[in-house]
Amino acid sequence: MTASAETPQNLSFVLEGIQKVKFEDRPIPQIVDPHDVIVNVKYTGVCGSDVHYWEHGAIGDFVVRDPMVLGHESSGVVSQVGPAVTTLKVGDRVSLEPGIPCRRCEPCKSGKYNLCIRMAFAATPPYDGTLAKYYRLPEDFCYKLPEQMTLQEGALVEPLSVAVHIVKQGEVRPGYSVVVFGAGPVGLLCCAVAKAFGASKIIAVDIQQGRLEFAKKYVASSTFLPQKVPAVENAARLKEENDLGPGADVVIDASGAEASVHTGIHVLRNGGTYVQGGMGKAEITFPIMAACTKELNVKGSFRYGSGDYKLAIELAASGRVNVKDLITGQVNFEDAERAIKDVKAGKGIKTIIAGI
Numbered sequence: 001m002t003a004s005a006e007t008p009q010n011l012s013f014v015l016e017g018i019q020k021v022k023f024e025d026r027p028i029p030q031i032v033d034p035h036d037v038i039v040n041v042k043y044t045g046v047c048g049s050d051v052h053y054w055e056h057g058a059i060g061d062f063v064v065r066d067p068m069v070l071g072h073e074s075s076g077v078v079s080q081v082g083p084a085v086t087t088l089k090v091g092d093r094v095s096l097e098p099g100i101p102c103r104r105c106e107p108c109k110s111g112k113y114n115l116c117i118r119m120a121f122a123a124t125p126p127y128d129g130t131l132a133k134y135y136r137l138p139e140d141f142c143y144k145l146p147e148q149m150t151l152q153e154g155a156l157v158e159p160l161s162v163a164v165h166i167v168k169q170g171e172v173r174p175g176y177s178v179v180v181f182g183a184g185p186v187g188l189l190c191c192a193v194a195k196a197f198g199a200s201k202i203i204a205v206d207i208q209q210g211r212l213e214f215a216k217k218y219v220a221s222s223t224f225l226p227q228k229v230p231a232v233e234n235a236a237r238l239k240e241e242n243d244l245g246p247g248a249d250v251v252i253d254a255s256g257a258e259a260s261v262h263t264g265i266h267v268l269r270n271g272g273t274y275v276q277g278g279m280g281k282a283e284i285t286f287p288i289m290a291a292c293t294k295e296l297n298v299k300g301s302f303r304y305g306s307g308d309y310k311l312a313i314e315l316a317a318s319g320r321v322n323v324k325d326l327i328t329g330q331v332n333f334e335d336a337e338r339a340i341k342d343v344k345a346g347k348g349i350k351t352i353i354a355g356i
């Protein structure tokens, strides 16, 4: 960053192209709708999607064509409120829900606004993200943080809401056994939410021993390291080692890896529920016969919807889900690119970027 004669107004971390970033002073967002608020962003978690856009310039059909501000896992302090805002005031500490649905399409009207066909989601092209000094959102997408939660923890509410949505999709109930593939931030949070929902066995699966050790310390009741053998063999050993009898009640994939999908389907009991939360290859082979004959419920999960942020904050504030332990690194705003590189290198669990 070069020192400028004038103090920047709204310094933003912009992705220009593949592995090309810059800091740009952009105009401070203005109140457009009377329900808008402007938030001074304080902390932003680095997500796998930020890393993916930085590395490849695209995720599936979402291609970065124009320079785009990265970041979507943020907390901050309200700096301005629109004339119709009643739920927030200047100075309130909030967690940001960074996608604004149209509120008019059929999914929106049926209460599934995460499936909105016109969603404007932060750091998903062409929409700018939250790694800026200021960010605008409607008041109902800013969630006031309870006093006992720090702004750092507030930045983890976004991935926690992703996990809440996944576990809700899995219809996890008290006493259930839940197997979670992938022990990255979202997988770990799924383990924690499943526990909060009353699951009695939570088995974390990953190919990195270090991550499994973390998962065990964090919340998993046991862990499983798959071998390079056919999926049915891994599934059989997983069931046996964890006394799952005919199989697990719920399987969550938070890895996106083809091998996990296969093992997951084979680990489930008849009538069990499989939730795809991880994003990997767009197309894979799939054990469809097992899904058919076991009458599995196979579901997707995308971002978060009604009530997910609210529940995430309640879980974090009450201590039922510990988000603090997942924060393993913090960098200053000017080192944002280093944070992205650290995440790409697999350093730690969750790195957050301090605001300016």
Ligand SMILES: [Zn+2]
Pocket: 047, 048, 049, 072, 073, 158, 159
């Ligand atoms: Zn994310």
Ligand SMILES: [Zn+2]
Pocket: 101, 102, 103, 104, 105, 106, 107, 108, 109, 113, 115, 116, 117, 118, 119
């Ligand atoms: Zn909509």
